[in-house]
Amino acid sequence: MANFLKLVWNEQVKLFNRKSSWVMIGFILVLVIVNGVMTQFFGSDEQETVYSDNWREELVAENEKILANTNEEDMNYYLDQEQLAKNTFYLEEDQKPIPYDALTFTYESYMLLLLITIFTIIVASSIVANEFKWGTIKLLLIRPIQRSKILFAKYVSVFLFSGILMVVLLVFSFLVGAVLFGVNGLSGDILLTKPMGGYEIASAWAATFKEYGLNLVALVVMATLAFMISVLFRSSAMAIGLSIFLLMAGNGLVLFLSKYAWVKFILFANLNLGQYFNGGTPTIEGMTLAFSVTVLVAYFVVFIVAAFWSFTKRDIA
Amino acid sequence: MKEQLAVMELVNLKKTIRKKEIIKGISFQIQRGEVFGFLGPNGAGKTTTIRMMVGLMGITDGDVLIEGKSIRNEFKQAVRHVGAIVENPEMYPFLSGWKNLQQYARMMEGITEERIREVVALVGLEKAIHEKAGRYSLGMRQRLGIAQALLHNPSILILDEPTNGLDPSGIREIRLYLRKLAEEENVAVIVSSHLLSEIELMCDRIGIIKNGKLIAIEQVKKTTVEDEALIVQLEAEPVNGALQIVKSHILGDVVVEGNLLTFSTNRDALPAIIKALAMKDVAVYGLHHQRATLEDKFFDLIGENVIG
Numbered sequence: 001m002a003n004f005l006k007l008v009w010n011e012q013v014k015l016f017n018r019k020s021s022w023v024m025i026g027f028i029l030v031l032v033i034v035n036g037v038m039t040q041f042f043g044s045d046e047q048e049t050v051y052s053d054n055w056r057e058e059l060v061a062e063n064e065k066i067l068a069n070t071n072e073e074d075m076n077y078y079l080d081q082e083q084l085a086k087n088t089f090y091l092e093e094d095q096k097p098i099p100y101d102a103l104t105f106t107y108e109s110y111m112l113l114l115l116i117t118i119f120t121i122i123v124a125s126s127i128v129a130n131e132f133k134w135g136t137i138k139l140l141l142i143r144p145i146q147r148s149k150i151l152f153a154k155y156v157s158v159f160l161f162s163g164i165l166m167v168v169l170l171v172f173s174f175l176v177g178a179v180l181f182g183v184n185g186l187s188g189d190i191l192l193t194k195p196m197g198g199y200e201i202a203s204a205w206a207a208t209f210k211e212y213g214l215n216l217v218a219l220v221v222m223a224t225l226a227f228m229i230s231v232l233f234r235s236s237a238m239a240i241g242l243s244i245f246l247l248m249a250g251n252g253l254v255l256f257l258s259k260y261a262w263v264k265f266i267l268f269a270n271l272n273l274g275q276y277f278n279g280g281t282p283t284i285e286g287m288t289l290a291f292s293v294t295v296l297v298a299y300f301v302v303f304i305v306a307a308f309w310s311f312t313k314r315d316i317a
Numbered sequence: 318m319k320e321q322l323a324v325m326e327l328v329n330l331k332k333t334i335r336k337k338e339i340i341k342g343i344s345f346q347i348q349r350g351e352v353f354g355f356l357g358p359n360g361a362g363k364t365t366t367i368r369m370m371v372g373l374m375g376i377t378d379g380d381v382l383i384e385g386k387s388i389r390n391e392f393k394q395a396v397r398h399v400g401a402i403v404e405n406p407e408m409y410p411f412l413s414g415w416k417n418l419q420q421y422a423r424m425m426e427g428i429t430e431e432r433i434r435e436v437v438a439l440v441g442l443e444k445a446i447h448e449k450a451g452r453y454s455l456g457m458r459q460r461l462g463i464a465q466a467l468l469h470n471p472s473i474l475i476l477d478e479p480t481n482g483l484d485p486s487g488i489r490e491i492r493l494y495l496r497k498l499a500e501e502e503n504v505a506v507i508v509s510s511h512l513l514s515e516i517e518l519m520c521d522r523i524g525i526i527k528n529g530k531l532i533a534i535e536q537v538k539k540t541t542v543e544d545e546a547l548i549v550q551l552e553a554e555p556v557n558g559a560l561q562i563v564k565s566h567i568l569g570d571v572v573v574e575g576n577l578l579t580f581s582t583n584r585d586a587l588p589a590i591i592k593a594l595a596m597k598d599v600a601v602y603g604l605h606h607q608r609a610t611l612e613d614k615f616f617d618l619i620g621e622n623v624i625g
Contacts, residue, residue, distance in 0.1 A: 006423040013420070018411050135407030139465065142371045142401055143424040144393040315334075316373040 003145070007153035008160065011127065015161055024119045028169050031112055036105060036176040055096050059087045086191065089199040098191050101184045103204040105177030107192075109169055110211035116169065117219045118244055120162040124223040125239035127154045128311070129230040137316055147312045151231070155307075158223060166212065195274075210277070218271045221296055221303075222247050225267075228307040254283060270295045322385055324349050324398075324473045324505040325370070331378035332365055332529075339365050341529040342379065347473065347505045352495055354520035354537075355509040362529040363509040364404065367477050370507075371401050384472060397425075400471035402479065406462025410451030414442060414461050417450050418468065425469045436464040440494075456487040463494070473505040474498065480515045492519040549587070551578040552603040559599045566590045576602070 015021050051058050066080045074080075090097050098104075128151070131137040141147060177183075190204045222243055230239035246253075250268030257263045264270075264284045270292035275282050282288070323346035332340040340362050347353045357363050368374040370381050372388045372395070381388040386395035408417045418437070422428040437446050440460040445453065450461060459479065466474055476495075480488045496519055498504045510516040516523065517537060525533045553559035556576055563571055563580055566589060571580040582590070587606075594601055 003426075010420050010423055013416065014409060014412070017409075017416070134409065135405060136409060138373060138403040139407065139421065141373060142396055142399065142403070143421070144397040145424060146393070313375075315375055316368065 004149065004153060007145070007150060008157050011154055011157035012160065015123070015127075015157070021123075021161070024122075024165065025168055027119075028112065028115065028165060029172055031115065032109065032169065032172050032176050035109075035112070036180045039100075039105065039108075040180050050099065051097050056091065059091055059097065063087050086199060089191075093201070095201060098189060098201070099182075099184060101181045102174050102177030103184070103186075103188060104190045105181055106170060106173045107190055107204055107208045107211070109173035110208065110215060112169055113166070113212065113215040113219070116162060116165045117215070117222060117247065119165060120158060120219055120223045121226045121243045121247065122236075122240055123161055124158045124227040125230045125243065126236040127158055127230075128227070129234055129236035129239065132234045133236075141316060148308055151308060151311045155224075155227060158227065159220070162219065162223070170208075170212075214272075214274045214277070217273050217296065218247070221267070221271060221300060224300055224303045224307075228303040231307040231311050258284065264291070265295060267295070267299050323347060323382075324384060325507075326382040327366075327370070327379070328382065329379035330366065330369060330376065330381060332362075332369060332374065333377045339529050340369070340377075343526070343529075343531045344379075345524055345531060345534060347507060349472070349505055350499050350503040351522065352499045352506045352508065352520045354516040354523035355507055355526065356513060356516060356523050357509075357511065357526035359511050361511075361526045363511075363526055364477055365529075366526070367401075367403060367475055367507075367509060370475060371399055371403065372396055373403065397469070398472045399475060400466030400469065400473070401475040401477075402459075402462040402466055403475075403477050405481070406458045406465075408450040408453075408458060408461055408465075410449065412450060413448060414446040414450050414453070414457075414464075417461060418464060421465050421468055428468050432468065436467050439467065440464045455482050456484070456490075459483065459487070459491065463491075467498075471504065473507065475507045477509050478511075479508055480510065480512075488515060495519055547584055547587075547606040548579065548581050549604065549606045551580075551601065552576050553578065553594065554600045554602070558597055559594060559601075562593045562597060562599065563590060566593065 063084055066084045069077070069080065071077065087097070131140055140150060188204055189201050190207060192200050192202050192207055194200055225246070226239045226243035229242055230236050233239065246268065250271060254263055254266055254269045257266070264287050269283050269287070272283075273289065273292060275287075276289040276292070325347045327343050327345055330340055330343045331338065343362075343366060345353075355363055355366070365374065369376050370383075370388065372392050376389050381395075383395040384398045386398075388395040408414070409420070412420070415433070415437075418433050422430075422433055437443055440463050442457065442460050442464065445457060450458065453461065463474075463476075463479075466476075474495075479491055479495075483491065495506050495508065499506050499521075508516055508519065513523075520537050523535045523537060524531055525535070551559065551563070554576055556573060556578070559578060560571060560573060563578060566586060567580055567582045569581050571578055591601070591604070
């Protein structure tokens with residue numbers, strides 16, 4: 001075990017001594033700031049309104065003001081309509097409006113997880129392939145350690161790195177959110193927009209971790225796919241290209257093939273487990289959460305077995 | 318006393334790649350404190366054999382035993398005793414020499430920081446050890462490679478083409494260094510090369526490989542033996558007088574080019590020839606000789622045309 005941790009430590013040393021890893025972290029920081037500034041700049045004025053104890057009257061007054069403006073050409077028309085829907089929701093639920101604050105901004109950071117998924121795919125594609133590129137694989141595999149253990153340490157290191165990126169994203173989002181939107185406590189409820197329309201109120205951290213968890217499924221499966229391709233072909237270019245292409249085009253592919261019954265067995269039809277939550281409907285009728293999880297596990301096992309078999313059995317030329 | 322076990326033993330080692338037999342049954346043993354040269358033209362199978370020795374390539378048939386442990390079945394116990402550089406000394410270019418060594422130190426039990434410092438001093442890299450390995454010259458990388466291979470006190474050191482790309486002073490340095498390791502630390506060393514001249518001086522024995530077969534193992538003679546055949550070049554005037562005297566002392570042919578006579582003779586015949594030349598007032602301007610046995614044998618065995 002101590003041995004294994006040292007291998008993982010070795011991999012982290014290699015990762016964090018390279019510029020590309022720091023560029024990834026920098027990219028996340030910049031995008032969080034840009035996201036924050038844009039949210040503040042383009043958010044509706046009402047978003048920043050602080051409501052008093054008379055919030056019911058204030059909301060009714062605001063709604064009347066919005067309804068009075070029927071000019072669709074107005075820049076703020078659609079933002080106002082959204083505000084109207086929110087206000088109505090608050091009134092119906094008899095809930096004092098929840099201000100947009102650091103917690104809400106942190107919750108919304110899950111949208112940047114796509115970026116972390118891409119970065120994880122890049123790291124997963126190169127962590128083995130680079131050793132071949134540098135020629136260091138020949139020094140790595142003549143140590144008294146089984147190849148499978150070295151590969152597993154690399155696999156774990158990919159997700160350790162990915163986890164560090166996610167912590168950076170969460171913490172930095174909260175900090176930027178705190179500076180730009182203020183903090184109303186470290187926990188509490190936030191207003192969520194449901195995918196099929198409408199609103200709901202949920203605990204901020206529970207909602208955040210749910211989104212992170214759901215996105216983690218695609219992240220792990222796609223990174224494992226990339227890891228397998230790079231182990232099989234010993235080159236990162238193909239692994240990165242193919243995995244990111246499939247990540248982006250996967251849904252389109254499923255739609256394109258949706259008339260066939262077997263489409264539900266395609267990896268990408270099952271990647272978004274969010275389709276079973278938040279009152280969504282599955283991509284293909286009749287699919288269930290259990291079905292998708294089974295399909296995902298099956299793919300995952302195939303990827304892992306192929307990668308480990310290839311890495312432990314093949315010659316290093 | 319117990320018979321000392323060979324450090325490494327190749328037992329009828331074979332490798333077949335895509336139904337083509339690349340290595341066709343190689344067997345030899347290497348003893349403690351011995352420098353063994355592995356010589357052959359490019360493509361003869363040196364690197365493939367070395368890769369099988371260290372477990373980078375699977376073995377089709379036969380086995381490699383290191384300290385009596387099979388690299389096939391007891392990989393961890395066998396490879397523990399091996400330090401190696403396979404092909405070029407490739408390092409992580411973005412890490413310092415020190416951090417490169419730390420990587421390998423973490424992969425084996427019991428390598429202390431003290432030991433890392435020791436091997437760095439041993440290969441003389443103290444000054445540059447905290448610079449990035451990407452900025453090292455080839456000679457420095459080669460030394461870092463050797464440091465890496467020695468970290469865990471291996472009983473056998475395997476170096477694939479260690480002099481490749483080095484300048485003459487670098488080659489000399491490696492040679493002296495490997496001899497010291499073999500003599501003082503009792504480490505067995507295997508060096509491969511396609512150039513006889515580069516490894517002849519550092520090896521005790523040379524195994525010659527051609528087309529995947531070990532065709533000869535030659536002992537390299539360290540001291541000149543009395544009856545050893547020498548190739549002698551003699552610069553003298555008058556040439557005809559010299560030619561007569563030389564011919565009367567030797568059996569073979571004499572090649573004449575200007576003032577230069579080239580002939581082959583035994584070492585102990587030389588003083589008599591020189592004495593006779595002086596007696597007959599032949600002016601001798603120079604006399605050079607070289608041992609040519611190994612090189613001749615090498616060319617005989619391999620054939621000049623296949624040296625790559």
